[in-house]
Amino acid sequence: MATPRTMMELWTTLGSTIASFMFVWAIIRQFFPVELRRYLGSYTHRLVDYFYPYIQITIHEFTGSHLKHSEAYSSVEAYLSTNSSKIAKRLKAEVGKDSSKLLLSMDEHERVTDEFNGVQVWWLSSKVVSLSRAMSYYPEPERRYYRLKFHKKHRDMITETYLEHVLNKGKEIKRQNKQRRLYTNNSSSSIKYSSRRQTLWSHIVFEHPATFETLAMEPDKKQEITEDLLTFSKSKDYYARIGKAWKRGYLLHGPPGTGKSTLIAAMANFLSYDIYDLELTAVKDNTELRMLLIGTTSKSIIVIEDIDCSLELTGQRKKIEEKPLDSNKGKKEAGKEPKDEGGSKVTLSGLLNFIDGLWSSSGGERIIVFTTNYVEKLDPALTRRGRMDKHVEMSYCNFEGFKVLAKNYLEVEAHPTFDLIQKLMKEALITPADVAENLMPKTATENADVCLSNLIRALNEAKDLKKNEPAKVEAMSTDTEKEPVKVEVMLLDQPKDITGSTEGTSKGGSMLLDPIKDPVKVDEMLPDKQEAAAIL
Ligand SMILES: Nc1ncnc2c1ncn2[C@@H]1O[C@H](COP(=O)(O)OP(=O)(O)OP(=O)(O)O)[C@@H](O)[C@H]1O
Numbered sequence: 165m166a167t168p169r170t171m172m173e174l175w176t177t178l179g180s181t182i183a184s185f186m187f188v189w190a191i192i193r194q195f196f197p198v199e200l201r202r203y204l205g206s207y208t209h210r211l212v213d214y215f216y217p218y219i220q221i222t223i224h225e226f227t228g229s230h231l232k233h234s235e236a237y238s239s240v241e242a243y244l245s246t247n248s249s250k251i252a253k254r255l256k257a258e259v260g261k262d263s264s265k266l267l268l269s270m271d272e273h274e275r276v277t278d279e280f281n282g283v284q285v286w287w288l289s290s291k292v293v294s295l296s297r298a299m300s301y302y303p304e305p306e307r308r309y310y311r312l313k314f315h316k317k318h319r320d321m322i323t324e325t326y327l328e329h330v331l332n333k334g335k336e337i338k339r340q341n342k343q344r345r346l347y348t349n350n351s352s353s354s355i356k357y358s359s360r361r362q363t364l365w366s367h368i369v370f371e372h373p374a375t376f377e378t379l380a381m382e383p384d385k386k387q388e389i390t391e392d393l394l395t396f397s398k399s400k401d402y403y404a405r406i407g408k409a410w411k412r413g414y415l416l417h418g419p420p421g422t423g424k425s426t427l428i429a430a431m432a433n434f435l436s437y438d439i440y441d442l443e444l445t446a447v448k449d450n451t452e453l454r455m456l457l458i459g460t461t462s463k464s465i466i467v468i469e470d471i472d473c474s475l476e477l478t479g480q481r482k483k484i485e486e487k488p489l490d491s492n493k494g495k496k497e498a499g500k501e502p503k504d505e506g507g508s509k510v511t512l513s514g515l516l517n518f519i520d521g522l523w524s525s526s527g528g529e530r531i532i533v534f535t536t537n538y539v540e541k542l543d544p545a546l547t548r549r550g551r552m553d554k555h556v557e558m559s560y561c562n563f564e565g566f567k568v569l570a571k572n573y574l575e576v577e578a579h580p581t582f583d584l585i586q587k588l589m590k591e592a593l594i595t596p597a598d599v600a601e602n603l604m605p606k607t608a609t610e611n612a613d614v615c616l617s618n619l620i621r622a623l624n625e626a627k628d629l630k631k632n633e634p635a636k637v638e639a640m641s642t643d644t645e646k647e648p649v650k651v652e653v654m655l656l657d658q659p660k661d662i663t664g665s666t667e668g669t670s671k672g673g674s675m676l677l678d679p680i681k682d683p684v685k686v687d688e689m690l691p692d693k694q695e696a697a698a699i700l
C-alpha cells in the first residue's frame with residue numbers, strides 16, 4: 165500500500181511530467197510547421213488508441229451532402245427512447261413525424277447504459293453546431309448524433325449482432341408509434357384530371373378501435389388467428405429459406421354482420437399494419453391492378469371486400485379469363501358503381517396474378533384478405549391454399565361471442581338472464597351485429613337489464629322466424645335476362661311448388677319471378693319472410 169509520502173512524490177512527478185509535456189507541445193506549436201504538427205498529432209492518436217480499450221461508433225442524424233435524414237439515426241432514437249426514458253435524467257419530448265404519441269428520448273449530452281447478452285455498452289447523445297450557423301441567413305440544422313462505446317473485445321458481437329438488434333427493435337418501435345393509414349384506390353379517371361402529384365392510392369388516418377379482445381369469436385379460433393398472424397410476421401427467414409414470397413392470404417366468409425370487416429381492423433391493430441382497401445370496380449384493367457400492387461408498402465393488409473360482388477368469379481376460369489369481368493353485378497352494386505365509364509376490365513387471371521404473380525413478391529410482408537358472403541360462388545382457383553392460405557368462417561353469434569359483447573357494451577360479465585340467453589342462442593340464429601345493436605343503450609337511462617331484455621326479445625323473434633322460415637329457395641334458370649324464372653320453394657324437408665305471377669304473388673304450385681341471381685335468398689325475393697311462409 166502506498167504511504168502518503170510516496171503518493172505525494174507520485175503526484176509531484178506526474179505534475180512535473182504533464183507540465184514538461186505541455187511546455188514541449190507549446191514550443192512545437194509555436195516553432196514547427198503545420199504539417200509536422202499534424203504528423204505528430206496522428207502519432208499521438210495512434211498512441212492513445214493503443215492504450216485506449218474502447219471502440220466508438222457514431223450514428224449521425226443526417227447523411228450525405230443533401231442532408232438526408234438517416235434511417236439508422238431514427239431507429240437508434242426509437243430504440244433508446246424505451247431504454248432512456250427509464251434511466252436518463254434529462255429527456256426531451258417530441259411528437260414524431262406521422263406519430264400519434266409524444267415520444268421521449270435522451271436530451272443532448274446525456275448518457276445511458278445498455279446491456280446485451282451480458283455485455284455492457286454506452287450510448288451518448290450529442291450534437292455538432294456549425295459556427296456559421298448563427299450568422300447565416302439560412303441556418304444549417306443542428307447535426308445531432310448518437311455515439312456507441314464498447315470494449316474492443318466485443319467488437320464482433322456488437323457490430324454483427326447488437327447493432328442489427330438495435331435497428332430492428334427501433335424500426336419495430338417506430339412502426340408501433342406511427343399513425344397507421346387506411347388507403348383506398350382512386351379511379352384512374354379521377355387521377356387523369358386532377359393534380360399530377362396524386363397517386364393511385366389516397367389515405368386517411370386509420371383509427372378503428374377493434375381488437376381481438378373486443379371481437380366476438382370463439383376463444384380457440386381467436387387464438388388460432390393471432391398465432392397464425394404472429395408466426396407469419398416473424399417468419400421472414402423461413403419464407404426466404406423455402407423460396408416463397410412473404411405474404412399470406414386470408415379468406416373471410418360468412419353472412420353479413422358477422423364481423424368480417426371488424427376482424428380485418430383487429431388484425432391491422434394487432435400487427436400494427438396499414439390497410440389498403442382495394443375497390444376492384446374502380447380499377448381499369450390488369451395493368452392498373454399491378455400498378456396498385458406495386459404502390460403498396462410492406463407490413464400492410466390488402467383488402468378486397470365482397471369479392472363475389474366485385475367480379476364475377478363463379479364460372480369456369482377459362483371462360484372468365486376471355487371475358488372482361490363485369491363489375492356491375494352483385495348484391496352491393498348500388499354502393500360500388502364503377503367510376504370509370506368503361507367499367508372494370510380486370511380479369512380473374514389478372515387478379516390471380518395480383519395475388520401470387522411475380523410482382524406480388526415485391527416489397528416484403530403483406531397479408532391479402534378477401535371477404536365474401538358466398539364462398540361457394542367463388543372460383544376454386546381463387547380460394548385454393550397458397551392463394552388464400554387461411555379460410556376463416558365468420559358465423560352467427562354463440563354464447564361465448566355474446567359474453568364478449570356483453571362485456572364490451574355493458575361491462576357485464578354475469579347476469580341472471582345469461583342462462584336464458586344461452587338457451588335461446590342455441591335455438592335462434594342472430595348475427596353479432598344484431599346482438600351488438602340490442603346491447604347498446606339507446607338512451608341515458610337504459611341500463612344493462614333493459615338492454616339484455618331487448619336482446620331476449622330479439623332472440624325470441626329470431627327463434628320464431630327460424631321456425632317459420634323456408635329452408636331453401638332455388639332459382640331454376642337465370643340464363644335469359646327477360647324471361648321469368650321458375651322458383652321452387654322448399655319448406656323444411658318437404659319441397660312444395662307454388663305458382664305465382666311475375667310480381668311474385670303466389671297462387672300455389674310453382675312461382676314465377678323476375679330473373680334473379682343464382683342462388684338467391686328468400687328474403688331478397690320476398691320482402692317479408694312471414695309472407696313466404698303464408699304463401700305455403
Ligand atoms: N364478431 C364480432 N365481434 C364484435 N362486433 C361485431 C362482430 N360482428 C359484427 N360486429 C358489430 O357489427 C358491426 C358490423 O360488423 P361487420 O361490418 O364487421 O360485419 P361484416 O361481416 O363485415 O358484414 P358485411 O358482410 O355486410 O360486410 C360492426 O360494426 C361491429 O360493431
Ligand SMILES: [Mg+2]
Nearest residue numbers: 424425469535
Ligand atoms: Mg364487411
